Amino acid sequence: MKCEKIEKLLLTDHADGELSPELKDEVARHLENCENCRAVEKKIRSAAIMPFSNVSRPVPPESVWLNIKAAVEPRRTENPVETFLSKLRSALTTKKPVFALATAMVLVVALVSVKAYHDRQERIVSYFIDDQIAFLDSLGNGNGTQAEDIGIPMEDMFM
Amino acid sequence: MINISKDLMFRAARGDMAAFEEIYKISSGYVYAVAYRVTGKKEDAEEVTQDVFISVYRNLRSFAFRSAFSTWIYRIAMNTAINLYRKRSKERGRTVPFDDAMGTKDHAHKGDDASRSLEKKDNEKLVQSMLGCLPEDQRACIVMKDLEGLKYEEIARALNINLNTVRSRLSRAREKLVSLYGKEERP
Numbered sequence: 462m463k464c465e466k467i468e469k470l471l472l473t474d475h476a477d478g479e480l481s482p483e484l485k486d487e488v489a490r491h492l493e494n495c496e497n498c499r500a501v502e503k504k505i506r507s508a509a510i511m512p513f514s515n516v517s518r519p520v521p522p523e524s525v526w527l528n529i530k531a532a533v534e535p536r537r538t539e540n541p542v543e544t545f546l547s548k549l550r551s552a553l554t555t556k557k558p559v560f561a562l563a564t565a566m567v568l569v570v571a572l573v574s575v576k577a578y579h580d581r582q583e584r585i586v587s588y589f590i591d592d593q594i595a596f597l598d599s600l601g602n603g604n605g606t607q608a609e610d611i612g613i614p615m616e617d618m619f620m
Numbered sequence: 621m622i623n624i625s626k627d628l629m630f631r632a633a634r635g636d637m638a639a640f641e642e643i644y645k646i647s648s649g650y651v652y653a654v655a656y657r658v659t660g661k662k663e664d665a666e667e668v669t670q671d672v673f674i675s676v677y678r679n680l681r682s683f684a685f686r687s688a689f690s691t692w693i694y695r696i697a698m699n700t701a702i703n704l705y706r707k708r709s710k711e712r713g714r715t716v717p718f719d720d721a722m723g724t725k726d727h728a729h730k731g732d733d734a735s736r737s738l739e740k741k742d743n744e745k746l747v748q749s750m751l752g753c754l755p756e757d758q759r760a761c762i763v764m765k766d767l768e769g770l771k772y773e774e775i776a777r778a779l780n781i782n783l784n785t786v787r788s789r790l791s792r793a794r795e796k797l798v799s800l801y802g803k804e805e806r807p
Binding site for chain 2: 472477514517526528534
């Protein structure tokens with residue numbers, strides 16, 4: 462392998478331990494015999510890799526968590542309308558068959574009630590009309606209640 | 621590496637704040653570190669960390685475990701940090717200079733002798749200076765590789781780029797660092 466290719470590997474896979482075992486051996490053999498590439502490797506390590514190996518991980522201040530908590534908590538605890546709507550949404554999506562059945566039953570009951578009411582109203586109107594027809598008939602043939610014979614002539618009633 | 625159990629995520633997704641706080645405790649150090657190394661400012665790193673965890677909380681329900689939680693959170697952190705860095709650069713009309721170093725409070729350990737503490741502080745300054753001279757895309761790869769210790773494949777997944785792009789960005793970044801810092805005598 463040529464020095465140019467080795468130098469590319471020294472900058473990436475070799476430095477980061479990502480070489481396959483075969484390539485690793487090949488690079489190691491090359492470095493044993495090539496003083497120039499050994500110098501390049503040393504320079505890469507000292508200038509571009511070693512400084513990063515000795516840094517501490519910074520820790521976020523406590524205020525960061527408090528701000529996050531304040532931003533997310535009100536969504537669940539301080540808005541009862543949102544909480545109710547959220548629960549309702551959840552219930553509607555998670556218990557769909559139960560709600561569908563309940564809705565169907567309510568619709569059936571409502572339809573039956575409307576039909577029964579309508580029939581009752583129709584019967585009342587029908588009875589009233591029959592009654593009226595009977596009454597008018599009785600007036601027409603002189604047998605009506607008000608025209609009933611009371612046993613004295615009409616002229617005598619007012620004398 | 622961030623390791624969060626599915627159970628903890630499910631509980632947090634159902635609104636269990638204690639579970640969400642546990643997730644924050646486990647992963648906030650990684651997010652804050654990535655944000656700080658990419659933006660170069662403590663204030664910006666705090667803003668990024670807040671935005672990342674608010675976003676995580678609101679999207680936990682839709683997380684489908686197609687990728688690892690660590691990949692997901694690194695991706696959100698990196699994107700948020702790069703976007704904020706670009707926004708700041710645009711506002712100031714130039715590249716944002718990095719802070720020289722974190723405060724000594726963050727790094728001084730009890731029992732460290734003075735020379736070691738000073739050496740550490742110098743190294744911290746050097747690292748900030750090195751990262752500050754790289755373009756954001758190369759900086760992101762260096763941070764994930766050299767500071768977070770991720771593998772090439774993990775970096776590729778987190779940044780949504782292919783493996784060879786990871787290699788070429790690392791290669792160009794290191795070439796630049798060698799050209800800028802390779803001649804200096806290291807203590």
